Amino acid sequence: MKRHHIAAVAALACSALALTACGRGDDTTASSLDACIDDPAGCNSGARADGGEITWALDSSWASWNQNTSEGNNAYAAVALVGMWPATGQFNPEGEYIVNEGVFASAPTLVKEDPVTVEYTLQAGANWGDGTDISVDDFIYHWYATSGDASLCEGCDPANITRGSQVESITGDGSKVTVTYKESYHSAEWQYEEVLSEPAHVAEEQGFDWQNDPKDMAAAEDYFSKTVPTWSTGPFKIEDAKVGEHVIYVPNEDWAGETEVTLDKVTFRVIEGLDNITTALRNGEIDGASPFSVNAETVTQLQGAAGLEYQVAGGPSWEHIDLNTQSEFLSDPVLRQAVFTAIDVENIIGRTYAYVQSDIERKGNHLFRNGSEYYTDYLSATGQGTGDIELAYDMLDEAGYKLEDGVLHTPDGDPVELDFRYSESKENRRITGELVQSNLADLGIDVELKSIPDADLGSVLGEGEFDMIDFGWSSEPTFVAAASQYWETGSGSNFGGLSDPALDALIAEVNGTLDLDEAAVRANVAVQQVVQDAYSLPIVDTPVVVMVSDRLVNVRDNWASQQRAAYNIAEWGVAAE
């Protein structure tokens, strides 16, 4: 579950499936967004006209230009900087990893397993758009910035240090750069690690002695936070920008990638609120957007509008109900299993998310998306989420729970009462709560619905002020770090306080291999254990919408990328007549 920035995308995106629509100027069968169900990486493709401008709306703002720092770690900054950022690569909508063609000549290679040593080969002529080539110093700069080590960067506040703190050394010469990790580093996702961020030579030009002085290093990070990046490693470079408001791109002539850029100008502007975005699109003020939410009202608006297309599909996060294993009643795993069994997930989906996405499916695995090669449904077999009240009641009966006057009592004779918490602005989560309330009423459990002000979700989770809670996790194709973050004893994001030594051991094994397939197999074993623990009940991949003017081609949504539809910005274009 790491961030994946993309600046540029390999020409590979013209995948075999889409070949008919790619690269043929006389193409008459340009597909539409409707084709995305069968062809997620090739839909809406078509021949591009030379030139054209696109204005794209972002549904929220960002406050820093430096994605290394905690304040710059923001999904909207990731989209806004998509045209210039030196990402390692990113996943396409089919879940395939594509290396950034503007920076790297090939995928990184594992040259040694113990300690893990990875070699990167730079693209010939990969540069910062200001005449300076990308070099080993830039790799070292990124390491220092994300090390969390005060002797390298004093007073920095990196958003995460999982990789940065594990680097032992970085050496390089010309186009080859070798990263050596510490003994403790064992991620099967070594090839996806981010290794570049800001240009070291710019820091030096600004007078920061970042290599030797950790305070200067922090000052350089601060400088990059506040400075609009005029350098670029991507297909576009920033012509004009204001933090949190807009970014205007023009093509970057020095880009080392091979994909041909046809657009003259791409503008990202912030329009807050789904209604405002839809209205602006209908009014022709913007050409498209891929906001992080969708509601039925938006779909109605889009249906009635001419000249645009839209598609609703599972997005980059997933909904789930978590139980607090530290709470008075739910510390008993039997009650947890019974509660999950009594909840009718299909019914919840039918009355909420199915309104906006008719082909939506129940999510059956915490770590792998439905349809992924590693996906197996371990949930249905256990009866969790089926709404089978009798099965649930039998479990409770066996454990000594009693129904008296229609109220469930613990073996000790206390009546069972639970609360259900959700973010107040999320209508679907409220309805989910109401349906859970009615499901559990059949078990004799009284559920109190308590909404959470949107800004307080973090503190409610952090302080464990809930029995049941409905919220979302990000669902990118990476999974190795996710298991330990969600479920490991004592993890800061293990909000329900699960502590299962058997599970901890399984999670350690996921982290103990460098082979991705093997890690996935082990991760699935951990998933089975979590299902046994009845800790977290997945519901769906949260639907999101992409809406575009039908004059655009090669614009499609990508759940697997934080940049969503902007993941292939180099290929974006205006349809040829």
Next chain:
Amino acid sequence: MVVFIIRRILLMIPVLLGATILCFVLVDVVNDPVQDKIFEISQSTGEPVPQSTIDALESSLYYDRGIPERYWIWLTGIGDTNGDIGLLQGKWGPSIEGSAMDIGYEISTRFWITLRLVLFATIASIGIAILAGVVSAVKQYSRTDYTLTFLGFLFLAMPIFWLGSLFKEGAVQLNKILGSTVFQTYGSGTTGFRGNGWEVFIDSLPFLIVPTLVLMLGGYAAISRYQRASMLEVMNSDYVRLARAKGVRNRTVMRRHALRTALIPVATFAPLALSGAMGGAMVTESIFGWRGLGVYSLDAINAGDTFAVMAYVLISGVVVLIGVLISDILYGVLDPRIRYE
């Protein structure tokens, strides 16, 4: 006069201090933005946030201190600071949003955006209100008077957010009929537009018209009733009757004698209306996506961004107080019966 102004300005200081203390305590006690921020980061990276980052965040936002100390530092900047805080030294303090968001810069650029919106709306609403008020008064108890009075009541009763949503969607429909995007629905100007003042103004027209109309109708109602009452009072006064009795033409009486005097209350009311409208622009700004002061305060409230809320409270307080002051001064200048010693 000068003494009067200075005295009034000095009196503003304790009022502003009191208002900032009250707001600071209320806003600060109920929010814990650092924790929310940390949760946001961990959700976005999918990895735990290092403790050193949490500590750095707390200390950079001064959340490692108590509320009294935070207020003192915010006000004076005296004490153990990072050198980015202290109102008396011209520093507004750090924003939760991030170090690239300079509160002082945001406030000053957004001030002009809001002023542009409010100035046109207020001028237009005063103009229309004077016209309607005078017509109403001259034709007292006529059908026109009743219609105008009713319209005034109607706009007074109309929630701005409803009117704004209606006009916004109406503009979209009008565009559809016209076949081109004449009216823009979001923002205050073309993204990234650069130019001199006149060019910026011309560029902003498609964005400006609809929200101005909305704000104007909201402000019109109160002033027109004011104007009607003051016009009626003047028309019934002795000197107007005298002028009429002397045989001066009705039109001349109205223009020379009645209207001129009847405008005094409205003129003194104008600065108050302007400063009031700057506060009321919050709704219009948020509907039409103007990045003005109102929306800034709304975002700051939602984020629990105390220093940003304080900056807004201070600016709007100063604007209101100056509005009151100018209004009082105008009253003295325009009305010969009043003298300040």
Next chain:
Amino acid sequence: MSNTASPRLEAEAISSKERGQWEMVGRRFFRHRAAVVSLVIFILVVLFAYIGPFLWKWDYKIHSEIPSWAAPSLDHPFGTDKAGRDMLGAMMQATKQSLNVSLVVAIGSTVLGALYGAVAGFYRGWVDSLMMRFLDIMFVIPFLVITGALAGAIDTSVRWYHMAIILAVFGWTSIARAVRAEVLSLREKEFIEAARSAGGSDWHIIVKHLIPNTMSVIIVSVTLQIAFAILSETTLSFLGLGIQSPDTSLGLLIEAAGASAFNEHWYLFYIPGLMIILIALTINFIGDGLRDAMDPRQTMVRR
């Protein structure tokens, strides 16, 4: 002729004394046509909100047998929304909760403001100037910002009574000013002098003599407070800083209707909007009528 005229005049004078001040006010009020019509409409709105739910077959909740997005018909005069909610039922509930808020605010803020203003005006001197400085402070604090910040900070969902309390706590300043001005002139009057010499305590004088004599100011401000409260509450709810589910409000209904003013779901947008206008409009007319009726300088000209 003079013989007959004189006793009639006397009779009228006597009987008008018997009618009393409030009856006079009532008579004057009922000559104000717009105010009377408004009063009738407002009473109908109140009945709609508080009695309506007992008479209408649907409540404000989601029912699976209600189709989503049905246009207004006999079964659903105000149509239905997406989730399957009868909008007539929802309107009754929303109107009730918005009225609840505005009535509590009107009464709460008036009691607070009247007491504050009366105390300040009664004691004068440093008490008065201190209390007036505090009013200045309240005046300077932006109303929507501070109420929004407090409502946004409530830990669970914001219910209508949270909103009512917050609006009342910050909405009393105009009444305090008006009452203080009245009291400043009243306190020099003979009957206050008399009450004081009869040994009445300060509190007794304020509550029993001063406040009742400012009743005309207070009654007018109560009515205007209702309009003020309903507009602020719906505005805050629209901005997402006000009432939250499971409670509802007219502002929330409009916010949920979104940009549907010109599409097939137009009724979701116009009906709650018109209800707010109806309430605020009638209240303003009633307030206007009351003011005219209680103003002794008022001539009996029909308006």
